[in-house]
Amino acid sequence: MSLRWKPAAAPASAAEHGSGASARFGDQMIAVLPRLRRFARGLAGSAAEADDLVQAACERALARAHQFEEGSRFDSWMFRIVQTIWIDQLRARDVRKEDGDVADERLGSDIPVRRIEARLALSEVRRAVELLPPDQRTTLMLVTVDGLSYKEAAQVAGVPVGTIMSRLARARVALQQQLDAGGGIRRRANIAEA
Amino acid sequence: MQKHSDEALVAYLDGELDSAERGHVEAWLEADPAARDRLAGLAQSAELVRGAYADIVNEPLPERLIAAARGETVPASLPPQQAEILVLQRPGRVATPLRRRGWQIGLAAAAGLLGVICGSTGTYFGIGMLAPSGAAAERQLAAAAANDAWLNNAAAYYKLTVSAGDTMLIDVPASNDPREALQKISQSLPQQVRLPDLKPWGLTFRGARLVVVEGRPAAQLVYVTDNKAIGPLTLDIGATTQPDIPPTFNRRQDVNLLYWRHHGHAYALVGRTDIGYLWGIANDVAWQLDAI
Helix, strand or coil: CCCCECHHHCCHHHHHHCHHHHHHHHHHHHHHHHHHHHHHHHHHCCHHHHHHHHHHHHHHHHHCHHHCCCCCCHHHHHHHHHHHHHHHHHHHHCCCCCCCCCCCCCCCCCCCCCCCCCCCCHHHHHHHHHCCCHHHHHHHHHHHHCCCCHHHHHHHHCCCHHHHHHHHHHHHHHHHHHHHHHHHHHHHHHHHHC | CCCCCHHHHHHHHCCCCCHHHHHHHHHHHHHCHHHHHHHHHHHHHHHHHHHHHHHHHHCCCCHHHHHHHCCECCCCCCCCCCCCCCCCCCCCCCCCCHHHHHHHHHHHHHHHHHHHHCHHHCCEECCCCCCCCHHHHHHHHHHHHHCCHHHHHHHHHHHHHHCCHHHCCCCEECCCCHHHHHHHHHCCCCCCCCCCCCHHHCCEEEEEEEEEECCEEEEEEEEECCCCCCCCEEEEEEECCCCCEEEEEEEECCEEEEEEEECCEEEEEEECCCHHHHHHHHHHHHHHHCCC
16 A cells, blocks of 8 residues: 555645645654654643644644745644644543633542652643643643743634733742642641651 | 642642642642642643653654554554574674775765666666676565565654654664673664664664564664764664665655665665665675665
8 A cells, every 4th residue: 555645635835836745744744843742742641632633733734835935934834733733632522621710629639649759750740730620731831841932822722911820820820829739738648657 | 620639739740730829729739738648639630641652752663553553554564573683694884995985986886876877766776796697686575575664664763763753763772882882772682783884875873673574573773973975874673584785775655765684684664865875885785784
């Protein structure tokens, strides 16, 4: 079975400028794939769902390559596509929570502690991130994990910088509470064991 | 934004405040031990989050994503990843005799000339004694052409690896002892990877990455050189269930590849150098690893 080009997905700019433009577009996308995967992992949670999300974003980007404005940041454009598809998926599943509506049933609750460790397990941190509302999670991944400035994150999210600031602060505080709750459990367990 | 708020502390940590706002926050921190504790907690949780996602950018890219980025589709019937990779059976390292080197360079030049002659076909076969003949050759070529998404990916891996220049993506750097790097990369693979010595070509082993070849985890060995006519080069070594094929030249994404399969292993030598050098180096690799 050989590879085939999908005419429907061929970017208009590539059609206009030839396969060289298409190849360069693909090269840009491949270069940003590692960061897109990390961003998507923070949003979607599981590795498989995250890669599905990135794949869908690649396909959408190719289909809408003509909408990319030359001179603007390609990575920001791709982040925005990933975010948009993810939000669409959440809406389709009807599980999207309102901004600020943290999953209270788990925040600060007694998460089972399988083992007593000196530091938090990475998976525990990721679980804490997954408990954040979608808007906060997106902002946290863009700014705290990927290192975008508030202005850049605002462009990706399509919101004012002030909204980024407030979402980020709420996300960081909620995350700290979540992690403190886990750490508190461990400390109590340590004391009891001693 | 309120001067004494979590927003102010987070923005302070992120370096997003102007000098006046920064001054306000610092004065607050100076006067309020609770604010300092709050700041420390926020900084620590941010570090934890960064650490929790740090390794993802170094994971090998799935073939399907590289294919998607190039507007291609990956065959749905790719073999699943299995733990049967890389059985390089010859223990110990084989020295490369100097006599052979002269023959090899001569062959490389000849192969380069032939590669130019055959260039318009896009495919080059190795010397006659290595190439199968007749119907068997046609079957093997058909099999090779039938599942060649990995060649696109090998080219993409190459470009991704070298595009960063001095900061090129390396999972396991060579450091002082290349064998140590090989041992580390082998920990992620079922079998020990052996390292071809390409110093006679002026190529220095820079390190290794984990990639995917024909749907299976594989090692990408990265070599660099000051000789711009040759390097940098990558050598991908993985396992395959496909039939053996002779060394075959291809060009993908402005990158040259010489690839072959031998006894369940897939090899791809990838770079921007010409076919003559690629052929000579591939011969050296095959001889050292007993790949042909």
